[in-house]
Amino acid sequence: MTPETKTITITLKVWRQKGPGAKGKLETIQVKDISTHMSFLEMLDVVNEDLAKNGKEPIEFDNDCREGICGMCGAVVNGIAHGPKKGMTLCQLHMRKFNDGDTIIVEPWRARAFPVIKDLIVDRSALDKIIQSGGYVSVNVGGSPDGNAIPVPQEIAEKAMDAAACIGCGACVAACPNASAMLFISAKVSQLALLPQGKPEAAKRVLEMLRKMDECDFGNCSNERECEAVCPKEISITHIARLNREYFKAGFFSEFK
Amino acid sequence: MQPDAKIPGGPIQEKWDRHRFELKLVNPANKRKFKIIVVGTGLAGSSASASLAELGYFVKTFCIQDSPRRAHSIAAQGGINAAKNYQNDGDSIWRLFYDTVKGGDFRSREANIYRLSQLSENIIDQCVAQGVPFARDYGGLLANRSFGGAQVSRTFYARGQTGQQLLLGAYSSLSRQIADGKVQMVPRREMTDIVVINGQARGIVVRNLITGEHESHEADAVVLATGGYGNVFYLSTNATSCNVEACFKAYKKGAFFANPCYTQIHPTCIPHSGDYQSKLTLMSESLRNDGRVWVPAHSGDTRRPHDIPESERNYYLENKYPSFGNLVPRDVASLNAKDQCDAGYGVGPTGYAVYLDFADAIHRDGKEVIQKKYGNLFDMYENITGEDPYKTPMMIYPASHYTMGGLWVDYNLMSTIPGLFVLGEANFSDHGANRLGASALMQGLADGYFIIPYTIGGYLAGNSLPDVNTSHPAFKEAIGESQNRIEKLLSIRGNRTADDIHRELGQIMRHYCGMARNENGLNKSIQLIRNLRDEFWQNLLVPGSDKDYNLSLQKAGRVDAFLEFGELLAIDALARKESCGGHFNEAYQTEEGEAKRDDENFCHVSAWEYKGYGQKPEFHMEPLVFENVELTQRSYK
Numbered sequence: 001m002t003p004e005t006k007t008i009t010i011t012l013k014v015w016r017q018k019g020p021g022a023k024g025k026l027e028t029i030q031v032k033d034i035s036t037h038m039s040f041l042e043m044l045d046v047v048n049e050d051l052a053k054n055g056k057e058p059i060e061f062d063n064d065c066r067e068g069i070c071g072m073c074g075a076v077v078n079g080i081a082h083g084p085k086k087g088m089t090l091c092q093l094h095m096r097k098f099n100d101g102d103t104i105i106v107e108p109w110r111a112r113a114f115p116v117i118k119d120l121i122v123d124r125s126a127l128d129k130i131i132q133s134g135g136y137v138s139v140n141v142g143g144s145p146d147g148n149a150i151p152v153p154q155e156i157a158e159k160a161m162d163a164a165a166c167i168g169c170g171a172c173v174a175a176c177p178n179a180s181a182m183l184f185i186s187a188k189v190s191q192l193a194l195l196p197q198g199k200p201e202a203a204k205r206v207l208e209m210l211r212k213m214d215e216c217d218f219g220n221c222s223n224e225r226e227c228e229a230v231c232p233k234e235i236s237i238t239h240i241a242r243l244n245r246e247y248f249k250a251g252f253f254s255e256f257k
Numbered sequence: 258m259q260p261d262a263k264i265p266g267g268p269i270q271e272k273w274d275r276h277r278f279e280l281k282l283v284n285p286a287n288k289r290k291f292k293i294i295v296v297g298t299g300l301a302g303s304s305a306s307a308s309l310a311e312l313g314y315f316v317k318t319f320c321i322q323d324s325p326r327r328a329h330s331i332a333a334q335g336g337i338n339a340a341k342n343y344q345n346d347g348d349s350i351w352r353l354f355y356d357t358v359k360g361g362d363f364r365s366r367e368a369n370i371y372r373l374s375q376l377s378e379n380i381i382d383q384c385v386a387q388g389v390p391f392a393r394d395y396g397g398l399l400a401n402r403s404f405g406g407a408q409v410s411r412t413f414y415a416r417g418q419t420g421q422q423l424l425l426g427a428y429s430s431l432s433r434q435i436a437d438g439k440v441q442m443v444p445r446r447e448m449t450d451i452v453v454i455n456g457q458a459r460g461i462v463v464r465n466l467i468t469g470e471h472e473s474h475e476a477d478a479v480v481l482a483t484g485g486y487g488n489v490f491y492l493s494t495n496a497t498s499c500n501v502e503a504c505f506k507a508y509k510k511g512a513f514f515a516n517p518c519y520t521q522i523h524p525t526c527i528p529h530s531g532d533y534q535s536k537l538t539l540m541s542e543s544l545r546n547d548g549r550v551w552v553p554a555h556s557g558d559t560r561r562p563h564d565i566p567e568s569e570r571n572y573y574l575e576n577k578y579p580s581f582g583n584l585v586p587r588d589v590a591s592l593n594a595k596d597q598c599d600a601g602y603g604v605g606p607t608g609y610a611v612y613l614d615f616a617d618a619i620h621r622d623g624k625e626v627i628q629k630k631y632g633n634l635f636d637m638y639e640n641i642t643g644e645d646p647y648k649t650p651m652m653i654y655p656a657s658h659y660t661m662g663g664l665w666v667d668y669n670l671m672s673t674i675p676g677l678f679v680l681g682e683a684n685f686s687d688h689g690a691n692r693l694g695a696s697a698l699m700q701g702l703a704d705g706y707f708i709i710p711y712t713i714g715g716y717l718a719g720n721s722l723p724d725v726n727t728s729h730p731a732f733k734e735a736i737g738e739s740q741n742r743i744e745k746l747l748s749i750r751g752n753r754t755a756d757d758i759h760r761e762l763g764q765i766m767r768h769y770c771g772m773a774r775n776e777n778g779l780n781k782s783i784q785l786i787r788n789l790r791d792e793f794w795q796n797l798l799v800p801g802s803d804k805d806y807n808l809s810l811q812k813a814g815r816v817d818a819f820l821e822f823g824e825l826l827a828i829d830a831l832a833r834k835e836s837c838g839g840h841f842n843e844a845y846q847t848e849e850g851e852a853k854r855d856d857e858n859f860c861h862v863s864a865w866e867y868k869g870y871g872q873k874p875e876f877h878m879e880p881l882v883f884e885n886v887e888l889t890q891r892s893y894k
Contacts, residue, residue, distance in 0.1 A: 018805070019805055035531055037531055038533050042534065042535050045756070049757070051800070053754070057800050058809055060806050063497060064322060064496040065327075065331065065332045066496065067332055067539075068637065069331050069418065071326070072322055072323065072327045085640075088640065092637070092641070121806060123323070125323070125324070127324070128324050128432065132436040136388075136429035137386065137388045140308075141311060141430075144382040144385065147341070147381040147385040147399050147413075152393055152397050154395050157391070164390050164425065165418065165421075168326055197386055197388045
């Protein structure tokens with residue numbers, strides 16, 4: 001019933017870097033008897049268990065939920081952020097996507113705004129800083145009106161949800177030749193600009209978030225569409241178009257500068 | 258000593274109102290002088306941090322991940338309950354209250370649940386105001402669905418990502434407070450100890466996971482929102498970093514641990530496939546709204562599901578429980594799946610799986626409708642198993658998912674250590690012996706947004722809190738203990754990694770302390786856990802050092818805690834000589850194989866007090882009093 005399980009042998013070339021200032025390099029590891037039912041991260045677990053038993057340091061990589069929603073994991077696999085399968089995080093990639101004898105190159109997200117901490121782990125706190133600059137609706141707990149007080153057309157709610165699905169993994173930044181965080185920002189700007197609850201602060205939000213993006217050393221958007229191609233939640237660049245609209249609207253018509 | 262739950266007097270509808278009035282208030286100008294530590298940034302921790310900061314307190318918030326947005330609340334799929342009665346189908350605060358008490362198999366506190374049901378309405382309003390994109394009907398109003406164990410539609414949802422959207426809502430509120438300087442956010446830290454000075458929780462010691470250094474942080478009160486202990490089973494639907502260490506440290510410092518044997522096994526997970534497996538993936542139980550659960554009527558039937566005619570299928574939930582059918586509560590659905598598989602009717606390569614079939618729903622509503630409702634879940638299933646659930650029935654099997662037990666707290670959510678509050682899954686208070694679907698999100702947010710902001714004020718205003726700073730010897734002592742342990746862990750240099758030992762612990766726990774338990778097995782598990790603990794301290798292998806990022810070292814610390822905690826779970830299960838909800842002791846069942854409670858002797862909370870390493874913990878009892886709901890045998894027939 002379950003599709004056939006087989007085992008494969010692969011050559012792993014994986015980025016090893018001791019710490020933030022250290023020089024890194026690709027290390028080659030031969031990996032045998034990998035069940036094609038394993039997830040990519042489970043394959044790394046098996047490799048790490050072996051490394052540890054042979055007196056070596058395991059490959060450090062961020063991961064948590066292992067079901068594609070927390071946004072903690074991620075690496076560039078054979079040049080593609082989160083690996084070859086579309087619309088999916090690294091933890092959801094399974095080894096059945098690879099063939100016996102494949103060489104797999106694994107690198108961390110590379111962007112000036114994401115310094116490497118160790119091996120495949122990078123510091124993505126810049127994304128949190130961008131949200132802190134305006135990715136919210138300013139409501140305190142307590143005085144909210146009834147949930148049904150403001151109707152939201154279903155189509156709008158659905159579009160907002162498309163944008164809100166962003167998991168903040170940073171793949172868009174890693175894939176962008178400019179290391180721009182535009183897709184990430186546009187997802188939040190778009191979600192909150194679509195919903196009536198987000199409208200009062202729309203102008204301030206888009207201006208502040210973009211300002212923060214520049215400040216955090218992210219590049220700008222030049223419509224390469226690489227972000228959309230690797231986004232595990234398949235967030236569309238139409239959200240960037242909406243962000244641009246919000247940006248011009250804010251620049252031309254808003255009191256807020 | 259009987260722990261005092263401090264439940265306010267008066268009729269149940271008025272208890273919370275009255276209590277809020279009776280709680281002392283902190284003068285608004287004084288709030289900023291109080292420093293509160295929050296550990297954990299799931300729904301409970303994020304919402305607590307944000308709302309306490311909004312009130313003016315200075316908050317320091319810690320999380321283990323790189324960002325507060327990663328906490329495992331994010332993985333909750335199905336939805337959040339609220340007694341809004343938007344669907345006009347007979348829901349009310351009382352009905353949500355009643356359903357939750359009954360669903361918990363009458364092992365939870367009436368007063369807590371009533372408050373939870375009241376607050377459920379405010380949660381939805383708050384989340385909508387934050388911009389949470391809940392599903393809407395065509396007219397633009399909020400949509401609802403019915404969810405495991407409920408006969409009314411009271412579950413609000415955002416596709417199959419409700420937990421994510423609610424968490425991101427709380428995270429956005431938290432982010433606003435961080436930007437305002439009201440919350441100092443400290444990520445990538447693990448809590449290594451609680452610091453108790455003069456009997457009050459006055460701070461924590463954490464380890465910076467990047468540099469390996471210990472840090473001390475003082476406070477006027479400490480809030481733990483560090484989630485549940487489901488990973489004691491190794492394979493569970495929890496995230497890999499979910500652990501019991503912070504709660505267990507609090508337990509060792511004097512906080513009672515309540516009902517550790519109440520664990521929830523979720524009926525709809527993707528079955529286990531191999532030894533390398535690191536986690537089990539949950540498929541939202543909303544799938545049971547449209548999917549039909551069945552097994553072949555003849556044991557050992559290895560035909561493909563399509564080839565098995567209707568007459569040779571056993572839709573066992575529909576047959577056994579005609580009025581609830583596939584929507585029976587989680588514990589009932591899980592236990593029935595186990596029974597079918599134990600009796601040889603299971604399917605799949607291991608024989609430990611049952612079918613969840615959408616053929617009828619697709620035929621009735623069309624593929625498009627089903628895709629809209631469950632598309633992401635179907636995709637997830639196909640990706641993991643390599644099978645297309647639009648064409649072939651899904652295979653599912655129960656897995657550890659949620660833990661109802663936790664640190665004992667009173668009505669104020671304060672543990673037996675004054676000044677130590679515990680929220681969300683980390684506490685024990687609201688779900689009794691079994692949690693209903695879509696109630697965890699409700700509880701986490703009720704605790705964080707609407708309960709702790711009041712009750713912590715009552716504590717801070719009503720107690721004298723002498724000045725404390727991190728030069729106090731208690732901090733140095735806590736750091737010393739943690740460093741000693743780390744040195745010990747690193748110096749063993751044996752042959753087995755923490756993962757390897759954790760895997761073995763999981764096998765013991767699943768086999769003897771899982772879905773069904775018995776006295777012999779539980780006694781045996783205690784012996785096996787003790788042996789494994791010896792093995793751990795003699796044969797552990799932790800590669801690397803404690804001077805930089807070292808996940809293996811973090812895992813070793815967590816497994817150390819699980820190895821002690823597992824025994825506590827078994828001890829609690831042994832002491833509860835009845836079956837109720839998620840605790841099923843084979844010796845106590847009805848003729849039909851349902852859990853049989855013993856209300857005369859076990860209508861209580863078991864709260865355990867730590868008595869030293871390897872010593873039997875001391876039992877304390879909090880009797881449960883039911884004044885509003887009549888205790889009945891749960892029946893979903």
